[in-house]
Amino acid sequence: MRSIIDKLKNENNLSDNEYLKLITEDIDIQYLYNSADEVRQKYYGKKVFLRGLIEISNYCKNDCLYCGIRKSNKYAQRYRLSKEDIYACCDNGYELGFRTFVLQGGEDAYYTDDVMCEIIKEIKHRYPQCAITLSLGERSYDSYKKMFDAGADRYLLRHETSEEEHYAKLHPENMSLAKRKECLFNLKEIGYQTGSGFMVGSPYQKPENLVSDIRFLQKLKPDMIGIGPFIRHKDTPFANFESGTCEMTLRMLSVLRLTFPKVLLPATTALGTIHPQGRELGLKAGANVVMPNLSPVKSRKLYDLYDNKICTGEEAAECRGCLERRVKSVGYEIVSERGDAIK
Ligand code: SAH
Numbered sequence: 001m002r003s004i005i006d007k008l009k010n011e012n013n014l015s016d017n018e019y020l021k022l023i024t025e026d027i028d029i030q031y032l033y034n035s036a037d038e039v040r041q042k043y044y045g046k047k048v049f050l051r052g053l054i055e056i057s058n059y060c061k062n063d064c065l066y067c068g069i070r071k072s073n074k075y076a077q078r079y080r081l082s083k084e085d086i087y088a089c090c091d092n093g094y095e096l097g098f099r100t101f102v103l104q105g106g107e108d109a110y111y112t113d114d115v116m117c118e119i120i121k122e123i124k125h126r127y128p129q130c131a132i133t134l135s136l137g138e139r140s141y142d143s144y145k146k147m148f149d150a151g152a153d154r155y156l157l158r159h160e161t162s163e164e165e166h167y168a169k170l171h172p173e174n175m176s177l178a179k180r181k182e183c184l185f186n187l188k189e190i191g192y193q194t195g196s197g198f199m200v201g202s203p204y205q206k207p208e209n210l211v212s213d214i215r216f217l218q219k220l221k222p223d224m225i226g227i228g229p230f231i232r233h234k235d236t237p238f239a240n241f242e243s244g245t246c247e248m249t250l251r252m253l254s255v256l257r258l259t260f261p262k263v264l265l266p267a268t269t270a271l272g273t274i275h276p277q278g279r280e281l282g283l284k285a286g287a288n289v290v291m292p293n294l295s296p297v298k299s300r301k302l303y304d305l306y307d308n309k310i311c312t313g314e315e316a317a318e319c320r321g322c323l324e325r326r327v328k329s330v331g332y333e334i335v336s337e338r339g340d341a342i343k
Contacts, residue, residue: 001027008258009035013218019211022255029251036254036286039261044288046332049264049339050323051133052098052294052316054089055303056081060106062137063172064160066202068233068304069106075235079299080110083119089316090123093294094130096320097336101127102156102291104135111136113143117150124151131338133195138179141186148190155187156195158226161202161209162216169204184220193341195224195264200252201244202230210252214259223341224289225256225263228270231306243306246275250285257286262342264289273310279323280330289339290327292319 004018005027014022022032057080058069069076081089090101101123105111111119120132133154134147144155159180161167167177187194198213199205217225229244249271257265266289267282275281279290293300293311300312311319327334 001025002031005032005035005258008255009039012259012261016211019214019255020207023210023251024207029247032251032254033285036257037284040257040265040286040288043262043342047288047335047337047339048283048327048332049100049289049337050098050320050334051100051102051266051289051291051339052089052093052096053102053104053269053291054081054086054093055105055293055295055299056086056103057105057108057110058299058303059108059110060137061109062107062175064175065170065172065237066199066230066233066306068236068306070236073235076304077302079302080105080108081296081299083115083122085296086119087122087126089294089296090127090130092316094127096317097334098294098320099129099336099338100131100133100154101294102133102135104156107137113146116147120147120150120152129338131340138183141190144183144187144192145190148192152192154193154195154224156197156224156226157184157187158195158197158199159184159213159216159220160198161205162198162212163209166204166206166209170202181216184222188220193223194220195226196220196222197224197226199230199244200227200249201242203238203241205230214255217256217260223264224266225260226266226268227252227256228268229274231270231273231308233304233306243274246271246278246281249274249278250281253282253285253287264339264341266291269293269310270306273306273308280326283327283332284330290323290334292316292323294319
């Protein structure tokens, strides 16, 4: 098994069968993590990049079956942040050393192109040296273009799963994988640093799906890949499904690091939610980004994508400090930089 890991490390690619083996078989897992960590350190040293996550709204017109803020969850208490709320989060974040702000939300019609462009311009006016990442779901080419021209630098849109059949089991009929993919290629064409990704252990996911996810990412060539375990939410149709595991997520992080040596790879909040040291373990398995929460404390519990989400009770400064300690505890160091991908 070590030979497959070495091959992936040297060639950044494997056959479908070899990937399947790495994903499913009883391998020398520590060797996999260490190999991924070596590659990560070759390109990024001990640096960990910070992204300040601002959850701007939990209104959503979509009805993704896994997601706690889906339209038909009538128990979700809805909120949206005003422009001033968002600027206040950025002001606070800048003071705390953040140089990237991620504006994420459900697909909320309140945030028209005009509203978004005004917000983007104001943040860029206040903090020209900071990067703005958007994560607002599917929008038209024109919409993406306008927001890019207004100053947005990056966009995160996970493809969630890259096989039609599986996609259809996770999403309502009016959503399509073809549309998702089109959005992702549009984002790249416009010039965004683009992030995609998927959930690990989502309902009905087969190991073969994960190989397809890698193949799709090889076509897309994203700058960032966000993955985290699926975690069930009690008020969704998937309430009774098992959540993904920490082990499989770590394994996939390492496989992704070895396949995409320079990619930006976050140790996600979902990983920290299923295991108390999930994010630290993620960093040791190849991840090089953390995304502490910068949202106002009053809305954090409401951005309820999955059960028991961590970091919903603290101020941004506490989150920042907590992560700083966690990152240090495994020998890495948070840096106050924009943290663009190495080309
Ligand atoms: N509306 C935006 C932001 C979605 S939330 C968009 O469509 O891109 C960000 C990510 O959270 C999603 O892409 C999904 O992969 C993840 N997510 C949603 N529900 C989840 C759950 N139950 N468990 C784990 N991750 C989840």
